[in-house]
Amino acid sequence: MKETDKYQNSSNNSEHLDDNELAQYAEYLRHEAGQIPGKLIDHVASCGYCRAELMAITDLLDTLPDVAEEPTNSVVGYPLSVAGRQRSAKLIWLRTTAAIAAIFFLAWIVQRLLPDRPMNEPVATNTVKDSTSIKDTLITNPLTTNSLTENSRTDNPSTKGAKLADTVRYAAAYIPNPAYENLVGAKYRSGSDPKVVGPNPGKVFAPGDTLKISWVPDPEDEYLLVILDNKANPVKEIKTGAEALLAWKIDLKPGLYYWKLLGKEEMWKVGKMKIIGSAARR
């Protein structure tokens, strides 16, 4: 307890609870802590000043927002609070159990949804209609190889983890980019709009197909077509002069891509296209 005589509202006691003791007592009042030392209870019972302080502190604590909890496994090398230790055992157990259950559940879902495929083998798309036609619906993994193989499947357990990783990466190549999704189909200022016409955003291409974009060119403007992957990384830039039509033969790996047509000072249009392996379209 600390000595203080600076408060008008002080009781006769020359000592009051210090900040640590106030915090401890406040948690006791808020039912966040179990028993507290009797000397604190006795002091508060006889000290009007501390009662007023505690009431103000607990009222204040009632109004405060929570600070975030972040999951991490790192070890704290110093004493944790008593209340924290009491809660931590229960919470850690609950969280661990929930996390394990979630992992098993997700793994089961993925297992159910995806056909077996060994590492570095072509990935099966979800267009498979039955098991006999799987060979015909295989497409290349966009992140490993473009070649289509017709190897038979293997059930080698050592490849299962790799298969899952490949599948996840493959799926990741098709995750829409929220920022660009918002720009697709957006309307631009009408004054000098070159009226860009591109493929329908839902159109699916295969490598070798031609992307056609037309517009009404302004002779004083210059145009640049930029292709971006779904993580907004530019993968291609095609400069054009005053042409009214751009036809570009697609040579990209399967995935979701965005294109944007830029003028000297303006971005005129954003579109998107899905590219799948050519085998998948057969």
Next chain:
Amino acid sequence: MLRNDLDIKFLREDPEKLLIRYQPIIRMIVKNLAFQGYLPKRDINDLIQDVNRKLIERLPRIRDQYNYKSQFRTYFSVIIRNFCLEEFRKVRFVAEPQSEIYEQTAAETSTDQLVIRQEYERLHRALRMFGRERPAVWIVLRCFADLPVTPDEFSGYDLDPGADIRIQLATQVNDTIQLQKREKMEVLSAVFNHLDRKPRTADALRKWSSSRLDELVILMNGKPPRSAYTVEILYILIEKAEFLENND
């Protein structure tokens, strides 16, 4: 990692992150005290800056003085509040009490019910701080409010009178419902003399109860006042809260 463990880790290893993490709390505490009339509301941002500066300067001391017996968030909130009060002492207090206290409508909505429950919880918090005197203050409060007491409310005394006596005492107190305060005091005096095993006149009990109830009102109103309780309003609060409890 749990919130408290993470706080402690930041306190030890990365105080800057700790401060960033606590910005919403600092802002809320400053705003809270400002809205209680401690300072003009326009100064809130300046105050937040001052409190942050002070925290940066004193974090090493805070780290050394924290004894880990409470959640860090609670301790840190106490510290932040103290810093705010220090800063407020530098400026002239400008009372801008919450006008809404006096502008409540009669209609009782679900929000009102929530407020009643919260305030009832606050009342019990305030009572807990009276330590050994808590049961007596509670019985006096209920008796004056013409609310019945139960035998259980006579437990918590150092010398337990036993179940039968507790029933008798509760009956005696409940028989005073609708009687005058003076008559209630006579009965309460006899009851407490039995429980405390020491003589206390009705007049002494009146002084004691008056001081305790007055303090209870002050505690409920807050410092500076955020509410406008009187003892009579406390009676209504208990009645309403118990009505809600019984009808849940």
